[in-house]
Amino acid sequence: MDTSGKTITCQAAIAWAANSPLSLEEVHVDPPKAGEVRIKLTSSGICGTDNHVLKGEVEVKFPLIPGHEGAGIVESVGEGVSTVKPGDKVLTIVIPQCRECSSCLHPRGNFCKKQDVLPTSGLMMDGTSRFTCKGKRIYHSFRTSTFTEYTVVPEIGVAKIDDEAPMDKVCVMSCEVPTGYGAAVHSTKVTPGSTCVIYGLGGIGSAVVIGCKASGASRIIGVDINEEKFPRAKALGVTDCINPRKLKMPVQDAVVEMTGFGVDFAFEAVGRPETMVAAWNSCHVSYGVCVIIGLAPTNSYLSLEAPEIITGRIMKGACLGDYKTRDDIPQLVTDYLKNKINIDPLITHQLPFNQIHKAMDLYNAGKVIRCVLLF
Numbered sequence: 001m002d003t004s005g006k007t008i009t010c011q012a013a014i015a016w017a018a019n020s021p022l023s024l025e026e027v028h029v030d031p032p033k034a035g036e037v038r039i040k041l042t043s044s045g046i047c048g049t050d051n052h053v054l055k056g057e058v059e060v061k062f063p064l065i066p067g068h069e070g071a072g073i074v075e076s077v078g079e080g081v082s083t084v085k086p087g088d089k090v091l092t093i094v095i096p097q098c099r100e101c102s103s104c105l106h107p108r109g110n111f112c113k114k115q116d117v118l119p120t121s122g123l124m125m126d127g128t129s130r131f132t133c134k135g136k137r138i139y140h141s142f143r144t145s146t147f148t149e150y151t152v153v154p155e156i157g158v159a160k161i162d163d164e165a166p167m168d169k170v171c172v173m174s175c176e177v178p179t180g181y182g183a184a185v186h187s188t189k190v191t192p193g194s195t196c197v198i199y200g201l202g203g204i205g206s207a208v209v210i211g212c213k214a215s216g217a218s219r220i221i222g223v224d225i226n227e228e229k230f231p232r233a234k235a236l237g238v239t240d241c242i243n244p245r246k247l248k249m250p251v252q253d254a255v256v257e258m259t260g261f262g263v264d265f266a267f268e269a270v271g272r273p274e275t276m277v278a279a280w281n282s283c284h285v286s287y288g289v290c291v292i293i294g295l296a297p298t299n300s301y302l303s304l305e306a307p308e309i310i311t312g313r314i315m316k317g318a319c320l321g322d323y324k325t326r327d328d329i330p331q332l333v334t335d336y337l338k339n340k341i342n343i344d345p346l347i348t349h350q351l352p353f354n355q356i357h358k359a360m361d362l363y364n365a366g367k368v369i370r371c372v373l374l375f
């Protein structure tokens with residue numbers, strides 16, 4: 001049946017408020033307007049950022065359809081869309097690439113001015129929503145919203161990928177892999193023989209480990225308060241695992257002691273100010289590089305010892321591995337198809353979309369690296 005130009009009625013998970021269970025509802029998805037693309041989702045990961053949204057830690061508007069780490073097939077396109085067509089395999093990307101703003105035009109910039117993360121409006125670029133449920137407007141999540149059978153996203157946030165891509169797995173290429181692997185191999189360029197520490201061994205931290213290992217790091221220290229994460233982290237290349245709650249000293253002091261002088265590269269993949277400060281203080285004071293990946297709660301601040309800043313250490317934030325998203329992420333997918341990156345260990349669970357409650361329970365119990373929802 002040709003659905004283009006028509007409203008589609010389908011199933012979606014709605015968060016009606018912060019800290020309330022997701023509710024599976026029948027929603028109406030409007031056709032894409034000019035510059036927009038409607039996508040039939042095939043898979044979506046559940047990322048730590050979705051958890052921050054659901055817990056009300058980052059400021060968003062409710063009710064909303066969460067989810068951003070999506071893969072799917074283009075169903076229809078709005079006026080003027082030229083880079084994708086119905087039937088194309090695509091990923092939804094949180095940080096778009098408009099190719100026109102100051103970030104996109106800079107050789108290193110990737111935080112496109114047309115993003116809707118910091119701050120978030122919950123609306124498409126024309127200030128309206130494409131979702132309704134029970135007569136109510138439902139907000140978008142970072143202009144992605146992937147916990148739904150169909151979504152509408154801006155063309156500038158759609159990456160067209162290889163026709164051969166396995167659509168049940170490749171959703172993690174939308175966020176987890178570029179963010180974690182990219183932070184190590186692209187944002188920071190971890191050097192062979194270097195020492196690294198990763199705070200948080202969830203989905204993103206595990207992808208950082210893969211990147212550090214691929215770059216030839218000689219020592220990779222993993223820090224997590226959930227020791228169930230340790231066996232998988234070791235299988236990916238972590239050489240030493242630390243549980244800060246079992247230490248008699250601050251975790252950063254333990255890392256400095258273990259390495260003699262502090263690490264070459266520290267990554268924060270938790271999203272809390274205290275682990276960001278710990279990552280900073282784990283670095284070699286002169287040449288260490290601290291990369292902040294975790295998304296801290298809205299209105300939180302870092303407190304650093306100001307005199308210590310002159311010693312030479314670098315602190316850097318990174319979103320989606322600093323990649324030019326629409327240009328570079330499809331290339332990562334092709335590298336996966338050519339067996340240059342192995343993303344399979346990052347997906348520990350797959351469940352049908354209508355079992356999203358079970359998937360959230362597994363996530364909240366700390367059992368998964370990534371659980372992928374299948375449509």
Ligand SMILES: NC(=O)c1ccc[n+]([C@@H]2O[C@H](COP(=O)([O-])OP(=O)(O)OC[C@H]3O[C@@H](n4cnc5c(N)ncnc54)[C@H](O)[C@@H]3O)[C@@H](O)[C@H]2O)c1
Binds near residue numbers: 048050275
């Ligand atoms: N910058 C980006 O582009 C980007 C992209 C995706 C996700 N993120 C952020 O990265 C962070 C991690 O996301 P994820 O998907 O890996 O989440 P996750 O829930 O899979 O992993 C988080 C891990 O941190 C651990 N943890 C919690 N408190 C800790 C502490 N005090 N010390 C050490 N470990 C602790 C948890 O046990 C868990 O293993 C989130 O803040 C998320 O918002 C950023």
Ligand SMILES: [Zn+2]
Binds near residue numbers: 068069
């Ligand atoms: Zn994400």
Ligand SMILES: [Zn+2]
Binds near residue numbers: 096098100101104114
């Ligand atoms: Zn831009």
